[in-house]
Amino acid sequence: MTSFIEDVIADLNQKGLNIPQLTFVLPSRRAGIFLKHQLSKHSSHTFFAPEIVSIEEFVETLSDLQNISNTELIFEFYEVYLKLTEKEHQESFDEVSKWAQMLIQDFNEMDRYLIPPNNIFDYLSAIKEIEHHHWSLDEAPSAFVKNYLLFWNQLKHYYNALQEQLLEQNKGYQGLVYRKAVDNLEQFISSNPHKTFVFMGFNALNKAEETIIQELLQQGLAHIYWDLDDTFLKNPEHDAGLFIRQHKATWPYLKQNAFNWLHKHYTSPKNITITGVPKNVSQIKYIGELLSTLNTDQNTLKNTAIVLGNEELLLPLLNSIPKNIGAVNITMGLPLKxxxxxxxxxxxxxxxxxxxxxxxxxxxxxxxxxxxxxxxxxxxxxxxxxxxxxxxxxxxxxxxxxxxxxxxxxxxxxxxxxxxxxxxxxxxxxxxxxxxxxxxxxxxxxxxxxxxxxxxxxxxxxxxxxxxxxxxxxxxxxxxxxxxxxxxxxxxxxxxxxDFQGEPLEGLQIMGMLETRALDFDSLIIASVNEGILPAGKSQNSFIPYDVKLENKLPTYKEKDAVYTYHFYRLLQRAKDVHILYNTETDALNTGEKSRFITQLEIEGIHDIDHKVVTPKIPKITKQLKKITKTEPVLEQLKKLSKAGFSPSSLTNYIRNPIDFYTQKILGVKTYEDVEESIAANTLGTVIHNTLEDLYTPYKGQLLEIAHLQAMKAQIDDMVKKHFRDTYKEGDITTGKNLIIYEVAKRYVLNTLNLEIDDLKKGNEIKIIGLEEEFKTLLPIPELEFPVYLTGKVDRIDQYNGITRIIDYKSGKVDQGKVEVVNWEDLTSDYDKYSKSFQVLSYALMMKASGNIAATNMEAGIISFKNLNAGFLKFAKKDRAGSYAKKNSIIDDDTLQHFSEVLKHLILEICNPAVDFEEKEV
Missing domain, CATH: 1.10.486 (PCRA; domain 4)
Structure with missing residues (x-):
């Protein structure tokens, strides 16, 4: 089937027109490239190419004005605003620019449709005054209301002053260029009496364009070719023919001359497939699959176009095109953003x-x-x-x-x-x-x-x-x-x-909807055919109310949607194979609703349509728990670790999850430490530990007295601040959440000292034996051929009324139940419940092995800063579960013997080559 451009060239040749002498006016520059190509194919001799311009370029030529960019226009408008606005009412450039863009767009529309400005400005001003009297009960309006009404009265002054300022510089925004072009039309015609213009592929025309084209037609200086199927013209409800029906009915020239053309391509057989795909990226991946099935012959590809309703999908599309496609021509350009x-x-x-x-x-x-x-x-x-x-x-x-x-x-x-x-x-x-x-x-x-x-x-x-x-x-x-x-x-x-550089007439074509104007393709893939995208739907970015637009024949959202309806259906007219894709999923900006264009295609019943929904193949994901075999390098690392010494925390880490033990102790992977914006729990704990160590160190080996503890209180502020500086480095503790945590640290230390004072007042005797004492003890495990050590640091060792206590500080909350055990085997089965008991028993075992403490007079336990009222939480062996069980808190030889067996069994498991490191399910 011949394309629209080929049909036009054939008709011009048939009329005997001298093509090099013609000026072709097209909807876009893109169509001009294809026109030149077709002209060369349909000529038997060499000739100079005719002048080919877009409608915007043609109108700019008529106006003798230079088009100004939108950004520069805002700057020009602000100068006008400053001149016309009293100094005390002037807003900043930033504030004005936010509403100026919308106002200038309204100026643009009014000028392109040749609306007398006072028709709208006086109406707006009057209606705002009426609205004020309707909703305001005050006879005398406030300053705010006065400024509000002043703004509406000023609009026409902004409009007139902006035009004057731009015309002095021979510049104009698009609407002003169009209005000036119409003013200059008579002079232009008299200056170019022998020129012939060919307008082709137009649909929606603003009033200025209509005026220019009609006048040139009436003067016999132009030909116009429409591209519309008879199906759309005859159906008064079909928006694809909305504008051309209006032109045919109202233009005097079209009432007296032949209408070129109405054709019947749309009803010819077509393969139309409509596919719903979840998410935008899935649409693009599906396009990649479609392309992989195409004939990669270059003649086929250059007659194939991918049209993106959502142009932001260009980048992912470029990464999804199969390698066998070869040449690709991208019309739309990659947005710099x-x-x-x-x-x-x-x-x-x-x-x-x-x-x-x-x-x-x-x-x-x-x-x-x-x-x-x-x-x-x-x-x-x-x-x-x-x-x-x-x-x-x-x-x-x-x-x-x-x-x-x-x-x-x-x-x-x-x-x-x-x-x-x-x-x-x-x-x-x-x-x-x-x-x-x-x-x-x-x-x-x-x-x-x-x-x-x-x-x-x-x-x-x-x-x-x-x-x-x-x-x-x-x-x-x-x-x-x-x-x-x-x-x-x-x-x-x-x-x-x-902008991409390439051969525009070769290879697969990728374009946006507006770039398809006047072009035809045998095969089409149209993506993102969703409501809100194609068509865009209702949007009211204007100071001019809907009813005022209707009254003055300005375009509303209905006309803007009809523009895209035409482009969509015009594309389908000559196509043979069409794939229409839409997003089925709801996201932030998309309802997941297929476009009304799709529904309309289905209801028309003209074509047999294959409608389907596809989803990506999602493999069933089952969590595979990791299992690490103990190879020779792993076993060597375990031997090194055994000689260096297992710490209680590393052993409880193994109990919690062997994979974490493997990652941290065998592989040596460190936990990533980000910047602490708020003081972390471990930092708080370190500060309290170090503060208490420094406060108690001068009294090591002495019986504590109340005076000692009172002296310590006076040092709390300086000591806590010092350790925050050492641990938290340059982090700020003077404001916000960190200040609260800093005060909490001081309060924890103060409460600990007050607890000791209360104990002394009750007649108890406390003697500090050691602070942050480090131990390294050889564990006798004859089953292993290498030595195994247990190592650790005890926060505090003291004598309480003659009984040696091993104390581990915890900044979190610990209850008595977390330091009690019924069955020894449970110590290695439940991390959450028994890890605290495991740790304090490890410290007790190392103390006993050091030979300095008699096992019969030893207790081990925890002081929890979040549970200080409970005092010293002693480890206890219970004879049975329940609240009435007997407890033994003295750690004797029998207790340590049972714990040693548990510890030995755990370390043998860790070092056993036949036992893999297996991840525990959390």
């Missing part, structure tokens, strides 16, 4: 928006770890990884430039100053530093140019973006803060694209 480098500039600008001279460590680390910055700061002896480790180890929550330079050992000073220097409220400095950073990155990437061509292209685009911002700001000087700079950076970023 989707490239990896955007994260770097976004992080830097956001950092300086909210920071002064100090930066939150996570924001700083995000920049230091960025894939583009990290290589810049790793070219000398100091590496980024080392600096990050220092920040984490020292709990540095807020960083300054000076601190970072110190951490980098005074290397990379210039780069660090560029990234972290003071930008606050200095947009010029911010822009200069962005240019410096681009220069640093370019120098580094240039060193290995062949593998860095794409990042270099990113840099070029960002350099152009910041250049535009810099030019606008130096010219208008309205950007006063980093926040405003960031806002406009985001605005520019959203419109910039990274």
């Amino acid at each position: 989707s490239v990896p480098m955007v994260a770097l500039f976004d992080q830097i600008l956001k950092l300086h928006v909210k920071a002064g001279n100090h930066f939150y460590y996570k924001d700083a680390l995000a920049i230091l770890s960025n894939q583009f910055v990290r290589p810049l700061l790793s070219q000398s002896t100091t590496q980024v990884g080392d600096v990050i480790s220092k920040i984490e180890e020292n709990n540095i929550i807020y960083l300054s430039l000076e601190k970072l330079i110190t951490l980098f050992n005074n290397e990379y000073t210039e780069i660090l100053s560029t990234l972290f220097g003071t930008w606050k409220d200095h947009p010029d400095i911010a822009l200069d530093n962005c240019f410096k950073l681009i220069s640093f990155l370019k120098t580094y990437l240039d060193l290995d140019k062949d593998s860095n061509m794409l990042p270099l292209e990113y840099l070029y685009r960002f350099n152009a973006l910041f250049n535009e911002l810099n030019t606008l700001n130096r010219q208008h000087k309205h950007i006063q803060t980093i926040a405003t700079l960031y806002s406009f950076y985001k605005e520019l970023l959203s419109t910039e694209t990274l």
Whole structure:
């Protein structure tokens, strides 16, 4: 089947028109490339190519104005705003820019549809006044209401002044360009009496375009070719023909001349498959599967198009195209906001928006770890990884430039100053530093140019973006803060694209819906055909109410949806194989509802449609518990560990989960320590332990007296602060949650001393024997051919009324039940319930083996800082379960003998080559 463009060329040749002398006006530049190609195919001789322009370029030529960018327009509007607004009512540039964009869009619509401005502005002003009288009970309006009404009265003055200011510079926004083009039309026609224009592939036209085209047609200077199926024109309810039905009914020229053309391609046989796929990425992966089944002949591929309803899916699509596809032509361009480098500039600008001279460590680390910055700061002896480790180890929550330079050992000073220097409220400095950073990155990437061509292209685009911002700001000087700079950076970023270079007429075509205008393909894959995407649905980003738009024949959401209805159905007209995909899942911005286009296709009943829903194959996931065989290297490591000594905590770690023991003790994998923004429980415990050790050390070997403990109380503040400084490094304990934890630490120490004072007042005698005493004891295990040691550090050893006590401090809450045991075998079966008993018995065994303490006078237990009222929680052997069981808290030879057997059995299991390390199910 011939394409629309081929049909037009054939008709022009049949009419005997001299094609080189024609000017073709098309909906988009993209269609112009295909037109040139078809012209060359349908000519038997060499000729100069005719002039081919888009409708926007043609109208701009008529207007004699230069089109102004949206961002520059905001700057121009703000100057108008300042001139027309009294100083006491003026808002900042940042505030005005938020509503100015919507207002300018309304100006744009009014001008493109040639609406007399007073028709709308006077109406809006009057209706707001009526609304005020309706809802306000005050006869005299407040200052707020006055300003509100003043705003609506000012709109037409903003409009007129903005136009005057732009026209003085021969510039114009799109609407102004269109209005001026209509004003210049008569002069243009008189200046070009022998030109012939060919308008082709149009559908929705604004009033200005209609006026221009109709006048050229009436003067015999133009031909127009429509591309519409008879099916849509005859059906008054079908939105695909909404605009062309209106043109056919209202244009005088079309009432007197033939309508080119109505055809009947849509009803020809087609293979249409509609597929629901969960999630956007699954749609893209499914497209990859479809492409793998295609004929990879280049003639087939160049007549195949993938149309993305959601253009943000371009990047994942490029990563899903099968390798056998070969040439791919991408029309739409990659949004600059989707490239990896955007994260770097976004992080830097956001950092300086909210920071002064100090930066939150996570924001700083995000920049230091960025894939583009990290290589810049790793070219000398100091590496980024080392600096990050220092920040984490020292709990540095807020960083300054000076601190970072110190951490980098005074290397990379210039780069660090560029990234972290003071930008606050200095947009010029911010822009200069962005240019410096681009220069640093370019120098580094240039060193290995062949593998860095794409990042270099990113840099070029960002350099152009910041250049535009810099030019606008130096010219208008309205950007006063980093926040405003960031806002406009985001605005520019959203419109910039990274254009792909390739052969546009070869290979698989990838495009957005608007790029398909006037083009035809045999095979189509259309993705994201969901409500809210195709069509976009209701959106009211306008100051002009819906009823006012209807009254003045301005487009509403209905007309905007009809535009996409036309594009969608026009694509289907000449296609033979069509795959329509939609997302079945609900997410943040998508309802998961298939588009009304799909429902309409199904209800029409013109084509047989294969509708299906596919889901990814999800393998059944069953958790496989890890099992590690004890190889020779593992056994060698166990021997080394045995000689160094098993600690009670490592043994209880094995009881809890053998895989954790293997990971930490055999492989030596350390737990990752992040920056402690809030003091962690283990840090709190360490501080309390060390404080108590320092307070009691001067009285070691003495009987405690109340005076000693009172003297200790006076040192609590300084001692706790010192140990927080030693343990928590540069972490801040002066504010917030950390201040509370600091006070809690002091209170725990004070309460411990008060507990001792109460004991002494009751007549008890306490003598400190040892503090943080380290032990290493040989365990006699004849079954093993290598020595096995038990090692550990006891928090405190004292004599309480002549009985030796082994005390382990715990910062968490421990109850008496956690230090009692009925059956000895239970010690190695339940970590949560018996790990505390296991630990204190290990300390007792090491004490006994040291030969310094008589086993008959020994107790072991825990002082829990969160359960101080319970006092010393003694280990006890119970004769049976239940609250009425007999307890024996004295650790004698019999107790230690039973525990030794349990300990021996555990260590034999750990060292047994035949017993694997098996993960326990949590």
